[in-house]
Amino acid sequence: MSPNGWAFLVILFTFGSCESIRPICETDDCKKTADRILSYMDPSVRPCDDFYKFACGKFLETAELRDDTTQNSSFIQVSDILEDQLKAIVFEESRSDEPYPYQTMKHLFSLCLDEDKIDARGVSPAVSRLAAAGGWPVLGNWSEFGWSFLDTEIRLRNLSIGGGSLFQISVSIDAKNTSKRVIEIDQAGLGLPREFLVKGLSDPIVQAYYSYMVDIAEMYGADRRLAQVKLNESLMFEIELAKITVPREQRRDFERMYNPYGLEDLMAEFGWVNWAALLESMMPASVQLRKNELIIVNEVEFLKKLEVFLQKYSDEVIANYMMWQAAGDMTDILTNQMRNRKMEYRRATVGIAAREPRWKECIGVASSLSLALSSLYVERYFDETSKKAALNMTNMIREEIIRDIQELDWMDEETKKRAAYKASQVVQHIGYPDELTDMNKIEEFYKGLDIDKDQYFEALIDLSRWANDYKFRQLREEVNRTDWRSHGTVTMVNAFYNPMENSMQFPAGILQQPFFSARIPQYVSYARIGFIVGHEITHGFDDQGSQFDYKGDLDEWWGKESKENFKKKTMCMINQYASYKESQTQLNLNGINTQGENVADNGGFK
Known part of the structure; x- marks a missing residue:
């Protein structure tokens, strides 16, 4: 048996037996996935003794920590892939026939790159x-x-x-x-x-x-x-x-x-x-x-x-x-002098040893025109099959969560019905909204934005003023939970749950390897991004999300006894995590401030 086939057998037998023997996936995507899994594992460790080291021991030993970050993980690796994709977009020379939002985004990026010109003006x-x-x-x-x-x-x-x-x-x-x-x-x-x-x-x-x-x-x-x-x-x-x-x-x-x-x-x-x-x-x-x-x-x-x-x-x-x-x-x-001094400050406070390359800093600035950048990203890089596959997966996981809710023994029947209904009503924003591919929509959104063509500082001031005006214009607009403008920023390696929308978002940026691919067996994606899906849906029932009903309104929808039971279980988790001590600093976790993420993590794993 090939090493790649062995990697998938490790996964299958570690997580449980299968109902039937499936053929080994031998495609290039599967082989790369298997190689990645093998490179992370430490087979010298018994999984029953320390499963984390068994699954990730080699990664912990070999992963390099860049000076411009304080961590390395799958999220960082996918972020690096995404940044390289965005780099290819923003470094492209802007064409005169290109839509105005694209031109403006690329122009802002080029102004940011010109450090000599920025330094020449100083702080004036x-x-x-x-x-x-x-x-x-x-x-x-x-x-x-x-x-x-x-x-x-x-x-x-x-x-x-x-x-x-x-x-x-x-x-x-x-x-x-x-x-x-x-x-x-x-x-x-x-x-x-x-x-x-x-x-x-x-x-x-x-x-x-x-x-x-x-x-x-x-x-x-x-x-x-x-x-x-x-x-x-x-x-x-x-x-x-x-x-x-x-x-x-x-x-x-x-x-x-x-x-x-x-x-x-x-x-x-x-x-x-x-x-x-x-x-x-x-x-x-x-x-x-x-x-x-x-x-x-x-x-x-x-x-x-x-x-x-x-x-x-x-x-x-x-x-x-x-x-x-x-x-x-x-x-x-x-100036560079100021940015370097801020870097020293960050080194003292959070441990980051070096600034990012300037092009990365400037991608962050270009991302201020997030809908324009996201539109180009989806056009160039997003695999359309991933959107449908991810939607199918989120629907199946949601159904499992609803079944779990119905089997709870500490929640009264009426509260169970409301909780299950809330889960069924979660609005899913997967990949990207269709409007991102409609240039008329993009141009309409950025109508009225006019940034300085020559000076970086003034260009950002113009952008800030436009963004503030946009926020206050929204004051008189009816809220739409499916508003594409609110969910059109997809160049991110993260996922979100919004309690006041009862919605979750999985942007295009996270729906790529090693988290997700429609071209590898589903059990691999379930083990990776499936956990994140469960995590986000569970946020609707953590200490904060539980305060909002199926529409996203702040409303007490819990039965009195069920609410008390929930508080007791939440306190148990607060105490559990507060007892954990970080090995390097010897500081205990704050169980109160982390309870939302801890509840969601446990829900995701389940």
Whole structure:
């Protein structure tokens, strides 16, 4: 028997016996798949002793870790394949007869590649915008006279260079009526995760953040000694701000975070912000703010505390914090020196040792025009047979999950019916939406987008402004769970479940080897991407997905006793995973924050 045939026998006998002996697949695709499986395995390990090392031992020994990443896995390998495919697309010379969205996407990529031109301009385009937003005290171009944080917030947003450092504003789907969209206000967006900031300046990660702040400010033109003093004050402000934000562990309850206000009620309760002026400044001319506009406040107590908190600090400290957040956000689109310094910061905080090649960074930028890039990708690379095969597989796995639900002994019959119905109503977005192949649709979507033809910085500002206007134009649009625009970004190696749509998406980027192929036996694909399908459907029943009904509305559809049983089982899993310790850091997992993924993983394996 050939080695390739042996590999498949290993799989068959490891996972269980077959009802009948099937002929060995000897196609090139099967041989390559078998070779890959064999190259990962360590047959010296007994599978009953350590199945993971048996199946993946050689991979663990031989896999190389690139300097520009902190991991290696099948996801990374498929991502590398995808990036090479996208590279071939974006490096193609744009033709004059090519559709405008394709030309714009490729032009943005070429602007990004021209590092010499970007470096020649230095930081001047960013400094001029910071000045237009009111100035950054650490640069000496700020005046306290007439300054207010609200005016600064409005200017930062209008200039498309920031906003959200004190509270975040977005357009979201209404969790309790998912056919509509609403304005949502959330707590501050911080420059460093809350978990680190609350530890204070003695924490090594916070120290690395402070050093990064000072170095970047100096690159913007600040006096180093002044920057050290002023940004220390700014960092202390941010540390204290982090302490009044709500930790992630408490932000998994959507009911708690759904606090509806009419605009007038919001102005009455939180009158220290002129919300009407701020929201009107964010809207395009085609959208008018309504007197009775529905606004969802995620963290009411945070907004109450923020009013008192801001009164403790001088305008200069607040201005330094707000402008640092804006300045820090722009480092990626400025000089090589800044990007290299950010790389050093990432090395200290997450362990990445080197920047990606510039072309990879620029593919990330070109992906800002995701529908244009996805359209070209599907046209060039996606195997159409994969879409049908993957859809058949997801349907079969869903039916198995429904059968599992019906056999649960801890859930009452009515809740079982509702759970099974929810699973049956999951909207599946497999591969790509058909509209991606319709150039009229693509051109209509990008209508009105006009980016700077010569300067990279300005081109990205133009794109950011257009994207913000698009989001707020959606405020008056009816929500469509099958909207191709929402599911048309397919150049990703990932899969998603959206609880407010009760939908899952398997984009074209993940439907390729080694995860999936229509040209290899189905049992191989079931073992690989079948797990991911089960994982995503199970997200509809994890601690967060379970809060939404079959339509995606935030609604209590569980029977009381079944809900209590669910909470007990969830707590059991929280405790189980919280007992696991990571070998290198000797830190225990956070069972609360990881519970959604842990529940989904167990569902996927089953």
